[in-house]
Amino acid sequence: AQAILAQVMQQGRPSMKLQETSMSAGLGRPLVDDIVTGHDRLPRSLTVQLPMASQFRSALLVLLVLSLAVYDRDGGHGFAEAATGAAAGAAGSSGRPTSMRRVHFYTFTDTIPHPGTCALAEATAELGGVLRIIGLSKRPGYILIHSHSPTLKFLMLQEVIEYELNEGRIAKDDLMIFADGHDVLLQRPLAEIVAAYERWPGSPYLISGEKNCWPWPHTDPSHGKWDPGMAVAPNTTFPVHKWLQISASEFCRAIPEKGPYRYPNIGLSMGPVHRFLEVLKRNNRIVLDEDVNDQGAMWLVIIRHALELNMEIDQNAEVFLNMLQYEQGDLAREPCVANFFAERNVAIPAAPPALAEAEAFVLTGLLRYCPAGADLTDADICRMAASSLGIRWGGSYEGPGDHHFCLHADDGRDAVYFNAAGERAAVLPQNGFYGSLCRKVPASGGSERLRAPPLNLLTNFTPGFLHFNGPSHEDDTWVACYHAWVEEFRVSGKGHVFFDVDHNIVLSTDDICDYSWYRIRDFHAHPVHGGVLDFLKDFYKLPVDPGLLAWRGSTSAVDAVKLGREEDLHSSSERLQEALFERSSAAGVVGGSGCGGVESPWRAERMAENKT
Numbered sequence: 001a002q003a004i005l006a007q008v009m010q011q012g013r014p015s016m017k018l019q020e021t022s023m024s025a026g027l028g029r030p031l032v033d034d035i036v037t038g039h040d041r042l043p044r045s046l047t048v049q050l051p052m053a054s055q056f057r058s059a060l061l062v063l064l065v066l067s068l069a070v071y072d073r074d075g076g077h078g079f080a081e082a083a084t085g086a087a088a089g090a091a092g093s094s095g096r097p098t099s100m101r102r103v104h105f106y107t108f109t110d111t112i113p114h115p116g117t118c119a120l121a122e123a124t125a126e127l128g129g130v131l132r133i134i135g136l137s138k139r140p141g142y143i144l145i146h147s148h149s150p151t152l153k154f155l156m157l158q159e160v161i162e163y164e165l166n167e168g169r170i171a172k173d174d175l176m177i178f179a180d181g182h183d184v185l186l187q188r189p190l191a192e193i194v195a196a197y198e199r200w201p202g203s204p205y206l207i208s209g210e211k212n213c214w215p216w217p218h219t220d221p222s223h224g225k226w227d228p229g230m231a232v233a234p235n236t237t238f239p240v241h242k243w244l245q246i247s248a249s250e251f252c253r254a255i256p257e258k259g260p261y262r263y264p265n266i267g268l269s270m271g272p273v274h275r276f277l278e279v280l281k282r283n284n285r286i287v288l289d290e291d292v293n294d295q296g297a298m299w300l301v302i303i304r305h306a307l308e309l310n311m312e313i314d315q316n317a318e319v320f321l322n323m324l325q326y327e328q329g330d331l332a333r334e335p336c337v338a339n340f341f342a343e344r345n346v347a348i349p350a351a352p353p354a355l356a357e358a359e360a361f362v363l364t365g366l367l368r369y370c371p372a373g374a375d376l377t378d379a380d381i382c383r384m385a386a387s388s389l390g391i392r393w394g395g396s397y398e399g400p401g402d403h404h405f406c407l408h409a410d411d412g413r414d415a416v417y418f419n420a421a422g423e424r425a426a427v428l429p430q431n432g433f434y435g436s437l438c439r440k441v442p443a444s445g446g447s448e449r450l451r452a453p454p455l456n457l458l459t460n461f462t463p464g465f466l467h468f469n470g471p472s473h474e475d476d477t478w479v480a481c482y483h484a485w486v487e488e489f490r491v492s493g494k495g496h497v498f499f500d501v502d503h504n505i506v507l508s509t510d511d512i513c514d515y516s517w518y519r520i521r522d523f524h525a526h527p528v529h530g531g532v533l534d535f536l537k538d539f540y541k542l543p544v545d546p547g548l549l550a551w552r553g554s555t556s557a558v559d560a561v562k563l564g565r566e567e568d569l570h571s572s573s574e575r576l577q578e579a580l581f582e583r584s585s586a587a588g589v590v591g592g593s594g595c596g597g598v599e600s601p602w603r604a605e606r607m608a609e610n611k612t
Contacts, residue, residue, distance in 0.1 A: 102174040103190050104273070106132045106160070106501075108153035109181035111140040112539070113532060115520050116182035116478075117498075118513035119485040125496040125509070126489045128190040128365040130432070133181070134160050137502035137544045138566070139580050145564035151287050153180075154266070154294045155557050158280040160501055161273060163551040172274035175203075180267040183468040183478065183523070185485055187341070187453040190365070193464035196319050197270055204312040205275045207298070208268035208320035208467060209261030213252035215296050223252040224263070225325055226470055232296060240303055251299055259315030260458050261322055266298045267467045268320040278309055288557060317456050321463035323477070324470045332454035335466070335477055336484035341451045361385040362438050363408055367429045367495065370438035375405045379418040382406035385437045386416035400424040406437040428495040432506075451488075468523075478523050486515075504545040511535075533579040540580060 105124055109117045117133070124131040134156050135143075146152040157178060164170045175194065179186075197206060212224030217234045234249040246254065255262055269276070279298075282305055286297035302311055314320050323335070333340060361384075364370065376382045379396045382405070386393045391408060394415035404425030408416050411433035419425050429436075455462050468478045492510040499506050512535060518527055552558060570576040 101194060102171070103129060103194060104132060104170050104174060104176040105129050105190065106134060106157060106176060106178045107181040107184070108135045108143075108156065108178075109133060110135045110138040110142045111182075112136055112507075112536070113512045114182055115482055115513075115515060115526055116184075116523075118509055118515075119482055119489070120179065120181070120184060120186055121498040122491075122496050122509055122513065123186040123485055123489045124190075124498075125494075126491075127186060127188065128368075130367055130506075131498040132501050133498050134501045135181070136500050139540075139569050141569045142561075142566055145561055145566065145569070146558075147560070147562045151294045152558065154280055155284050155287070158277065158284055159552055159556065159558060160548070161277050161280065163548050164501075165273065165277075166551070167547065170273055172272070172277075174273050175270065176273050176276055177270045178268070178276070179465065180467065180469070184268060185466045185468075185481060186464065187466060188462065188464040190464075193270075193319055196461075196464065199318065200312055202310050203272050203275070204310040205271035205279050206269060206312050206314055206319065207302075208265045208322055208465075209259065209313045209315040209317065210263050210265040210322035210467075210469070211261060211325040212470070213255075213263045214470075215293065216251040216299070217249050218252060219249055220252070222257075232292075238290070238300055238303075246303065251303075254303065255313070257315070259317070261315050261317050262313070264298055264302060264313050265322055265467070265469060266295050267322075267469050268465055270319065275309060279305075279311070282309075284557075316459040316461060317463045318459070318461045319463055320465050320467060321456060323466055323468045326477070330456060330458055332457055336481035340481075340484045341453055341488050360440055361388055362440050363389060363391075364436045364438060366410060366435050367432050367497070368435055369404070369429055369495070370436045374438040374440070376418075376437055376439065377405055379420065382416065382418040382437060389416075389437070391416050396420055401426050401430070403429055403431055403434040403436070408435045408437060409433060410435060428493075479521060482520055502544055502548065503542050504548075505542065528576070533575060536579040537582070540582075 107117065107120060111117070121131040121133075135153070143152045161170070161176070165172060170176070175197070177193070200206060210224075212226045214224070214226065215232055216223075217232070218224060218227045232248040234247065236248045237245045238248075239245045252263070255264070269279075271279075279301060282301045283294055283297045286292055286300050287294055290297070290300075292300065301309075302313075305311070326335070328334065361376075369375075376385055382396075383393050385406060392415040394409065394413065394417045396418040398420045400421045402419055402421065402425060404419055404421070406416065406418050408414075411431075416437060453462055466481065468481070490513070492514075496509045496513075497506045498509065512532060514529075515526070517529060520526055567581060570580065
């Protein structure tokens, strides 16, 4: 493979034909042929059409990311990553930041689709990244039968990070973010989040703060208002080291108060991959050896290892805002009122006549095209943009089906190319290592919509994330915010995708995240469209990434279920059982979703039509 790559990259890139390969009986057909010519690298992904219900068949694509041995171990650190300039790396004379940090944004869910995950994925696509989801090889609800909820997500995250490091998809000094998959919403661009994070010295492991002390018993009103009786017994003790132990009742007093969000919450965290992994290892060892859920275990990691691992709590919500115990007036605009993101259109002043070239062009995130009217459709302008941004010019080529116009290949070449294929280029971005060079718009005069989520008046920071944990998602606020996010970020045909790490594939959100047929009214209960069930039948036939399975082995704690059996999940719904486990059910029967017991509002109509 290395010899082929050397020939492709250094000796004229001769044509190579991929042999048809049947990846799984569930695909229904072999992979499509593809030709690698000219400028193209070995293909990272091929489009495969799964058998779908008629309303989905033409729209929902699954892109299989082939695990080739030529996986850019030297320079390309994986799919679905955002390259962003660190705040500490000021732009040089060329206009390109001298310090670039790759950001990998992970979340966990065992449920596809879920409205919260969809809102997070689509906001991520609009704000500079691609969401990497772990857990979709398990069936919906698996986390609840595994063990202490939500212990599973950190056990699985550790395995995935170790595997992706080993494969060269990510690097130890890259940044990574982890967020809960159903109740977290992203509201600021990833580049701004990195800039806020860089205010902490030494690249710490930064964990979200909250106002409530959990899971420890409360002994003072300052410890919070939510104490649901799930806390550890007050007389339980835990060792800090061999000469010191701490009782459960002392934890809430042990954390110094430096802001209103005093106590750690594991639902959001961020840091360099190597430091994140060390925290995960210690956290998961405590979970397995001391029988504590991962929230309690993280407290113990902080108590025992905070200095060693450079751990910080975001007590002023500079990056992460926890919405538990939110009070009216905490934010400059209430969540989530009309125009939550923007109060008005703002005028853009005309550019000065001597506008520097470096200020006239911008580089998008990976897997992104330019906004309307911002494409560089001329090779000479593309080369000028590359020069102004300080990126090597690689030349022009003609690549039908490839990334259109002026592109940056961040796959180890770190060069700008111009694709002269015109209308024969890809309608949507196809390569996870390509971004676009664009004109800044509007370049002179005009107006643009100001996307500005409200300021936190308690701390004078505007956080990048909102986290609706605990009872904060039980009222109407999460629902209102979900619909605000859909209005702000939901769009079809723009290439919104997320990366399913377990199956090593990319999924479009266009159809599986379409809830236009039903208005979400509740955090927990949402009907499932019949077309989605048809999709899931084929989705769960896809093979789990064999490399990940081999890395996980046969003794992984991820597979050690303690509180039930996976095959018994959703046993009250024959339709879900059929979709999730390939079991037959009575013809024409449409049950509730099995995800909260909601009866489908279109049951009678679909039964009458004898459709799923």
